[in-house]
Amino acid sequence: MPTTLELPLVGAGGEPVDLWRTLNSHGFVDVPPMRVLPEERALEVTLPLAPASPRTVRIRDAGSARAIVTVPGPALPAGQRERLLVTVRHVLRLDADLTGFYALAASDPDLAWATEGAGRMVRSPTVFEDVVKTICTTNCAWSATERMVGALVEHLGDPAPGAPEAGPAGRAFPTARAVAAAGEDFFRDVARAGYRGPYLIAIARAVAEGELDLEALGSASPEQLPDEELAATLLALPGVGPYAAAHIMMTLGRYSRLILDSWTRPTYAKLVGRRSVPDRSILRRFRRYGPYAGLAFWLVLTRDWV
DNA sequence: CGTCCAGGTCTAC
DNA sequence: GGTAGACCTGGACGC
Secondary structure, eight states: OOOOEEOBBBTSSOOOOOOOHHHHGEEEGGSTTEEEGGTTTEEEEEEEEEEEEEEHHHHHHHEETTTEEEEEESOOOOOHHHHHHHHHHTTTTTTTHHHHHHHHHOOOTTGGGGGGOOOOOOSSHHHHHHHHHHHTTTSOHHHHHHHHHHHHHHHHHHOOOOOOOOTTTOOOOHHHEEEESSOIIIIIIISSOHHHHHHHHHHHHHHHHTSSOOHHHHOOTTTTTTTHHHHHHHHTTTTTHHHHHHHHHHTTTSSOOOOOOOOOOOOOHHTTTSSOOOHHHHHHHGGGGGGGGHHHHHHHHGGGGO
């Protein structure tokens, strides 16, 4: 019997939430263990529920500022139901208050549209997952990102009830312990992560052994951990440079830095009708958004995604 | 078949 | 502090 759960769609500051735009907020929604189902306008994602098995959920808009979360498979005990909902809220970033950003965007002709509920970036259940995925986006095409992350999920991730035997579908992203336990040969021969393999192993081991608390980076407030310090911590991780740090920070809800890479630069240039735009010009354009500069930049770039 | 480069980073000057 | 070269991989290109 599938379980059906309901979730109010409202931001922490009472602002509106555009669920479909959230479900298409950035590329990770199409990397395992997430998948967008366009025909159903839903996001399918397999979420950890330890010590119970992971569960695959489908999230879609039900109208009247509500989301419907369907969970196929065995009925969920009440406790697991509540924990799963907490995770879904986290993934949809419903705890974020975007009213400050909307106040700035409202007076910007290029971004006033965003105040109707855009700007909620989907995040993974754990910071570890977003860090690993981000490293798997560096210096390669998206097909390679999908291959590397897909292999991690397929071979190291726990299955939800009813998961297919083969393939990444129906499996949660592996824990740091599981990633750390995979041998170097797995990263080389199966994930084909190339030179990233040692980076991923080092990070997974440090997390698994308790030397590196990535999750603390996600729960720390800007007062406890200013963006500059957070950036420095991320940049110290192997395989994390300026691009990756900015991308991870976006998944952490810290938007002071712009994601400047081989996709965003030409995309922005095209939007403003130029062949190329110097980084300093882009930075100047979004400076007025202060702590939301990176979010404003990202939304300008992805406006036509929905 | 060789070169280039994709949602970069690291090391060595 | 700023800047080349190397780096796994595998498609996309040019020859």
